[in-house]
Amino acid sequence: MSLMQPLFHYRVCGLSVASDFALPGMVTATESVSQPDVCVRRGTTPAKLDTARRIGPTWQLNDTAFLFQVPQVARFLVTDGSEVVVDVDELSTTVDAAPFLLGTAFGVLLHQRGQLVLHAATVSYRGRGVALCGITGAGKSTLAAALCRAGCDFVGDDVAAIRFDVGGVPTILPDGRQHRLWMDAAEQLALTDRIGPPVRPSMNKFHVDPPRVPTQDPMPLSAIFILRTAATSRLLELEPVDAAALLRDEVYRSKPASHLGRDADLFRQIAVLIGQVQVFLFERSMDFTQLDDTVAAVLAKFGTKA
Structure with a gap:
């Protein structure tokens, strides 16, 4: 899916990343990439995965995606090691969600890529x-x-x-x-x-x-x-x-x-x-x-x- 402008460009664990919101604590990449390895965007995620093959208290996964929730902060959908959709809670902000995006979400994404x-x-x-x-x-x-x-x-x-x-x-x-x-x-x-x-x-x-x-x-x-x-x-x-x-x-x-x-x-x-x-x-x-x-x-x- 396409990202809304303006884009923020970063290098995260060797991957070029384009995000439609700023990620505190990240050094902005010196060059942008037209086709980044990973796209991060704010959007709506499903409450559950219809094709989930494993389900935990705050997470679900299927063959291509991992969905997890941080209560009162955001829900994150990590797909194919290439996209993260951040569904921010109405009482939260992308600043609140960023540590979990750069932590668990990117950890899952890197594991999806087999690293x-x-x-x-x-x-x-x-x-x-x-x-x-x-x-x-x-x-x-x-x-x-x-x-x-x-x-x-x-x-x-x-x-x-x-x-x-x-x-x-x-x-x-x-x-x-x-x-x-x-x-x-x-x-x-x-x-x-x-x-x-x-x-x-x-x-x-x-x-x-x-x-x-x-x-x-x-x-x-x-x-x-x-x-x-x-x-x-x-x-x-x-x-x-x-x-x-x-x-x-x-x-x-x-x-x-x-x-x-x-x-x-x-x-x-x-x-x-x-x-x-x-x-x-x-x-x-x-x-x-x-x-x-x-x-x-x-x-x-x-x-x-x-």
Whole structure:
């Protein structure tokens, strides 16, 4: 379906995206694309899918579409990995809906396209990528911003789409998300002059403009750090069997992926991934006074595999 003008153009997880409304927290693409990979529009969605083959409390899916609802915010219809229709609640706005669009909706869309997607912030150093995985609150965004302060380039926040090239080498796809930081983290990292709107209304977490525009080119993924909170620090390179088990838990929007029947495919993709990339378990304190030590530990390990 055609989009109404004006269009907003973005790069999301390597995909060109055209939207008929602005997406807070996304860096506008430098060039528009006449036929984007994904179209996002505000419109009316069905209350249910007539051909649904699986139904959950707030979601339904059929062979081509995934419909889900965020109560009092919006209903989202994600179709064929190429279109998202956002049906905004009458008491809500597209600003309220945007975090769920860029989160669950795009996670589902990427799974529809058969991609491996990790819950991770990503940075690069000298053209080689590193993914920082972890649950919400694990400090992924703060560590990514601190690594950028130490000389890395920012790639993306929260969602990492990985593609395997013709030689089987995993690459991180470029993303246009800004940093998403709590106010205390932005203050500690001296980024308050780059703070934009809050991630969600009445939330003390903000979109923060990265110092440089994120790269538009895919880059090889060299290392993955799975972050855990602990009183004392421990950085351990994982054996393949342990890495595979932990990485399956780091798949972004893991439950919708299972609903879509992706478990076997994800197992295969993770097996290929751990054959190419170092995977570390990093247990460390969240204390800001130890952040520099955390950054130094990551940089010391990153890229050590030939």
